[in-house]
Amino acid sequence: MEIRVVTAADAEAVSRLRRETYAYSVMSPAATRHMITVQGPGERFLALVAEDGGEIVGWGSAGLNVWTSEPGWSSLSIYVHPEHRGHGIGGALAERLHSHLGEIGATRVRAFATPAGVGFATGRGYEPVREMHYSGVDPRVLPDQPATPDGIRIATLDTLEPRQLFLADTIASLDEPGDSPMDSVDYDHWVAEVWQSPGSDRSLGVAAMAGDEVASFAAIERDGDRAWSGMTGTLPQYRGQGLAKLVKSVALRRCAAAGIVGAFTSNDDSNAPMLAINHWLGYRRIETQTGLLRNL
Known part of the structure; x- marks a missing residue:
């Protein structure tokens, strides 16, 4: 070896x-x-x-x-x-x-x-x-899609400028459960690592747009007939309108139409709102991993 x-x-x-x-x-x-x-x-x-x-x-x-x-x-x-x-x-x-x-x-x-x-x-x-x-779900079997609120339009991520998604991603991530705050993201690094990743399928990812601003979004990574929800986030001022449920529902339907038969994601145990959305969508738990820390 x-x-x-x-x-x-x-x-x-x-x-x-x-x-x-x-x-x-x-x-x-x-x-x-x-x-x-x-x-x-x-x-x-x-x-x-x-x-x-x-x-x-x-x-x-x-x-x-x-x-x-x-x-x-x-x-x-x-x-x-x-x-x-x-x-x-x-x-x-x-x-x-x-x-x-x-x-x-x-x-x-x-x-x-x-x-x-x-x-x-x-x-x-x-x-x-x-x-x-x-957890995972078959995106071909989903509950009815929620209605789109007034003043909101749906757009795929491939129609956006990277700066629009960067702002939404970094703002929504500030209160993502974790051991250290994700509060120092460099734009050029984000573009190289996230936006330009060949695993990201922006034709399947979806944003709820309020004018030119990304109010909520669901990003999708693809490997053949499988998909991964890399991030679903909503800006604080737009929360409480069901937008995360909406964009993830639309994104999963786009996955099914593209031939994907298995969609997977992960959620911190303390992220009750996202866990509830995924349960509503039909995600079922596959495994639980333990997060651990060590002082060096």
């Missing part, structure tokens, strides 16, 4: 590993290649793969969170193919990544673990702090 730095040529194998490890996780090979190759310089991002007999069986990545004003925050992700667990791959990846985080000045690191992985994380000094629920 060899651990090495990932390359763009590994994207298809990493995407396949992700799907085989987490059936509900959607990231196409093109989006995976983008994730591997596009980061802001301040992130100091390191991504590793574990290779066994020429087959990629493990992934590990870590870097600084540059979208928050609080210094020292970082994130870490490790997953190993189910058939290759118990052989020290995860531990070897963790050792390399924690060393990297120490070298780049990280002081706190966030990670998520499946129920089977919580013991691995807590044994390395992580403490559980929150829960993240993953």
